[in-house]
Amino acid sequence: MPTISLPDDPSLEHLRHQARALHRAVQAGDAAAVERIERSYGPVSDPFPLATAQLVVAREYGFASWARLRQHVEAIDRYRWPRRSGMPVATSPSDEFCRLACLNYTDDDPAHRARAVVPADPHIWAAAAAADAARVESLVAADPSLARREGGPHLWEPLCYLTYSRVGLGDPLRTARVLLAAGADPNTGYLWHGLTSPFTLLTGVFGEGEMGPVRQPRHPRSLELAEVLLRAGADANDSQTLYNRQFGDDDSHLRLLFRYGLGRGDGGPWRARLSTASPAELVRSQLRWAVMHDQRDRVRLLVDNGAEFQDFVELALVNGNREIADYLLAAGAPAPSLAPVEAFVAAVLAGEPVDPAAAAAARAARPALVVWAASNGRIDAVRRLVELGFDVNALGRGDVPVEQPWSTALHHAAGGGDLPMARLLLDLGADPTIRDARFDATPLGWAEHEGQQELIELLSP
Numbered sequence: 001m002p003t004i005s006l007p008d009d010p011s012l013e014h015l016r017h018q019a020r021a022l023h024r025a026v027q028a029g030d031a032a033a034v035e036r037i038e039r040s041y042g043p044v045s046d047p048f049p050l051a052t053a054q055l056v057v058a059r060e061y062g063f064a065s066w067a068r069l070r071q072h073v074e075a076i077d078r079y080r081w082p083r084r085s086g087m088p089v090a091t092s093p094s095d096e097f098c099r100l101a102c103l104n105y106t107d108d109d110p111a112h113r114a115r116a117v118v119p120a121d122p123h124i125w126a127a128a129a130a131a132d133a134a135r136v137e138s139l140v141a142a143d144p145s146l147a148r149r150e151g152g153p154h155l156w157e158p159l160c161y162l163t164y165s166r167v168g169l170g171d172p173l174r175t176a177r178v179l180l181a182a183g184a185d186p187n188t189g190y191l192w193h194g195l196t197s198p199f200t201l202l203t204g205v206f207g208e209g210e211m212g213p214v215r216q217p218r219h220p221r222s223l224e225l226a227e228v229l230l231r232a233g234a235d236a237n238d239s240q241t242l243y244n245r246q247f248g249d250d251d252s253h254l255r256l257l258f259r260y261g262l263g264r265g266d267g268g269p270w271r272a273r274l275s276t277a278s279p280a281e282l283v284r285s286q287l288r289w290a291v292m293h294d295q296r297d298r299v300r301l302l303v304d305n306g307a308e309f310q311d312f313v314e315l316a317l318v319n320g321n322r323e324i325a326d327y328l329l330a331a332g333a334p335a336p337s338l339a340p341v342e343a344f345v346a347a348v349l350a351g352e353p354v355d356p357a358a359a360a361a362a363r364a365a366r367p368a369l370v371v372w373a374a375s376n377g378r379i380d381a382v383r384r385l386v387e388l389g390f391d392v393n394a395l396g397r398g399d400v401p402v403e404q405p406w407s408t409a410l411h412h413a414a415g416g417g418d419l420p421m422a423r424l425l426l427d428l429g430a431d432p433t434i435r436d437a438r439f440d441a442t443p444l445g446w447a448e449h450e451g452q453q454e455l456i457e458l459l460s461p
Contacts, residue, residue: 003062009194012073023053075273081190093119094126095153101129102164105192108215116167125152129161131170133178140182147182159184163204168220176228186234187269198270201229202238206253209244230260235268237279246289251298258305283307294321318342320349341365351380359388368396374409374421386428393431407436414455415446432459
C-alpha cells in the first residue's frame with residue numbers, strides 16, 4: 001500500500017485534527033474521503049467510528065496502528081531539541097560558557113567559541129564542556145545522578161556538552177570515562193528540531209555537516225573520544241554522523257565505525273524508538289552518495305565492508321564516474337543498458353565524445369545539467385554543455401543530480417571557491433546578478449557567506 005511521508009517535526013494534535021476531519025468528511029458522504037477509507041481499511045461501516053479514521057491516517061503514514069503512530073510522535077516530542085515548551089535563558093556564567101563552547105547545528109560560528117570563558121565554579125554541564133575531569137569527578141562523587149541529568153542552556157546531559165564542545169580544553173577522554181562510570185548513557189542524544197535522525201554523542205564527536213568543517217569542526221580528539229564511547233556501548237550505526245561526514249573525503253570515521261559494528265546489528269536504541277533505517281540501509285545510502293560524488297576510496301571501503309552494490313553501475317556512469325563503474329563491474333555488478341539520454345549524460349560528464357542528436361532530449365530531461373557538472377568541477381563538461389545549447393544560467397541543485405530550480409552553476413562555483421570554474425562560467429555568459437531560489441542571494445553573496453576571498457574579488461562590482 002502506498003504511503004505518504006510523515007512531515008518533519010510532526011505534531012500529534014495536527015494528526016488528531018486530520019483524523020477528525022476525515023471522520024467528519026466520511027459522515028458527510030464525501031466521495032474522496034470514502035475512497036481513502038476503502039483503500040486503506042475496507043468498506044465504510046455505519047456508524048463510522050473515529051477510531052477507524054485514526055487507523056486510516058496511521059496507515060497512510062506507514063504505521064500499522066494509531067497507537068504506533070502516536071508512540072512514534074511522542075518519542076519525537078520527548079527527544080526534540082529545542083524543546084517545544086521553551087528553553088532556559090543562559091544567564092549564569094556556566095550557562096553562557098556552555099552556549100558559546102558547543103556546536104548546536106543552528107548558528108555555529110568559530111567567533112562564538114573564541115568568546116567562551118570557563119567560569120570559576122562551573123556546574124556539571126560547564127565542567128563537562130571544559131573537559132574538567134577533576135571537577136566532574138568531584139561533582140558526580142557527591143551526586144552520581146548528575147551524570148545523566150539534563151541541564152544547562154540546552155537541557156542536555158553532561159556527555160552531550162563534552163562531545164559537542166569545541167574549546168579544546170582539559171582531558172575529554174578521562175572526563176568521558178568518569179561520566180560513563182557514573183552511569184551516563186553512551187547512546188544519549190536529541191532530535192534536532194524534531195527530525196528523526198538523532199544527534200548522538202558520536203554525532204557531536206565526529207562533527208562537520210552542511211555548514212562545513214570550519215563552522216562545524218570535528219572534536220579535537222574525535223577518533224579517541226569516539227572509541228571511548230563505542231567501547232562503552234555507543235551504537236556504531238549513527239545516521240547523522242554518516243550524513244554529516246559524507247561531504248568530505250576523509251574516511252577515518254567509517255573505518256572506526258566498521259570496527260565497532262557499522263552495518264550490522266539491530267540499529268540500537270534509536271532505531272527501536274523511531275523505526276529508522278536499518279544498518280544495511282545506512283551503509284547502502286553511504287555507497288549511493290559515494291558513487292554519485294566520485295568518492296572512489298570510500299566506494300571501495302564500503303564494498304569491502306559488505307555494502308550492496310550490484311545496482312549502482314548505472315548511477316556511476318550517469319554521473320561520469322567511469323572508474324567507479326569499472327570497479328563495480330569487476331566486483332561482480334551486472335552491466336546496465338543506458339537509454340540515449342543517459343548515455344549522452346554519461347559521456348559528456350566523463351569528457352567523452354557525445355552524440356549531438358541526443359542533446360535536445362537531454363536538455364529537456366536535464367535542463368540544469370550545467371549546475372551538476374559545475375558543482376563537480378567538470379570544466380570540460382560545462383564548456384561542452386553550453387556549446388550544445390544548455391543554459392549556463394539554469395537553476396538546479398549541486399548536491400544531488402535531481403531537477404529542482406535552486407541555484408545557478410555560478411552560485412556553486414562561488415560558494416565552493418572554484419575560481420577557474422567561475423571564470424569559465426562568466427566567459428560563457430553566466431549572469432552574476434541572479435538570485436538563488438532558497439536564500440535569495442547572488443553568487444557574490446554565496447562567496448561572502450563562505451569566506452571565498454578570490455571569488456569575492458572576482459564577483460564584486
